[in-house]
Amino acid sequence: MTPRQIALVQHSFALLDPYSEAFSQAVYGRLFQLDAGLKAIFPRDIARQGARLMQMLGVAVHGLVCRHELVPVLRSLGARHRGYGLRQYDFETLAQALNDSLRARLGEAFDAELQQAWHEALRFIAAEMLQGMLEADTEPQPIGHIDVLL
Numbered sequence: 712m713t714p715r716q717i718a719l720v721q722h723s724f725a726l727l728d729p730y731s732e733a734f735s736q737a738v739y740g741r742l743f744q745l746d747a748g749l750k751a752i753f754p755r756d757i758a759r760q761g762a763r764l765m766q767m768l769g770v771a772v773h774g775l776v777c778r779h780e781l782v783p784v785l786r787s788l789g790a791r792h793r794g795y796g797l798r799q800y801d802f803e804t805l806a807q808a809l810n811d812s813l814r815a816r817l818g819e820a821f822d823a824e825l826q827q828a829w830h831e832a833l834r835f836i837a838a839e840m841l842q843g844m845l846e847a848d849t850e851p852q853p854i855g856h857i858d859v860l861l
C-alpha cells in the first residue's frame with residue numbers, strides 16, 4: 712500500500728467513528744445477506760461482535776504504517792479464528808460486506824481510489840490472518856492431547 716492509500720483508509724475509518732455501532736450492524740446485515748449460512752457461526756449478540764470487529768479494524772487500520780508490529784497481532788487474531796469454523800473465502804465475503812457498507816455510509820466520498828485503498832488494506836489483513844491460521848494448524852499438539860489419545 713502507498714502512504715496515500717494508508718492515509719485515505721485511516722481518514723475514512725475516522726469518519727465512521729460517530730456511527731460505529733450502526734456501521735458494524737450494517738456490515739453484519741450485508742454479510743448475512745451475501746451468505747445466510749454464516750449466521751450459524753456467529754454468537755446471537757451481534758452488537759457485541761460488531762464492537763469487537765470495529766475495535767480490531769481500528770487497530771489494524773492504525774497499524775498499517777507500522778506493519779512489522781501489526782503482523783504478529785493479525786496472525787494471532789487469525790490463529791484464534793481457527794476454531795470459529797470459517798473458510799478461507801469467508802474473508803472475501805466479509806471484504807465485500809465492508810466494501811458495500813462503506814459505499815452506503817460514505818456515498819460519493821467512497822470513490823474508485825478510496826475503494827482500491829480499502830481493497831488493499833483488507834487484502835493485507837486477510838492474508839496475515841490466514842497465515843496465522845495456517846501456522847496455528849502446523850503447531851505441534853500439546854502433551855495433554857497425546858495423553859487423551861493414549
Ligand code: HEM
Nearest residue numbers: 749752753754763764767768791792795797801802805836
Ligand atoms: C477483517 C477481518 C476480521 C477481523 C478484524 C475480525 C475480528 C474479530 C475479533 C476482534 C473477534 C473477537 C475474538 C478474538 O479476538 O479472537 C472475532 C471473532 C469472530 N470472528 Fe472475526 N474478524 C475478521 C474476519 C472474520 C471473518 C471473515 C469471519 C467469518 C465470516 C469471522 C468470524 C468470526 C467469528 C465466528 C468469531 C467468534 C465470535 C464468538 O463466538 O464470540 N471473522 N473476529
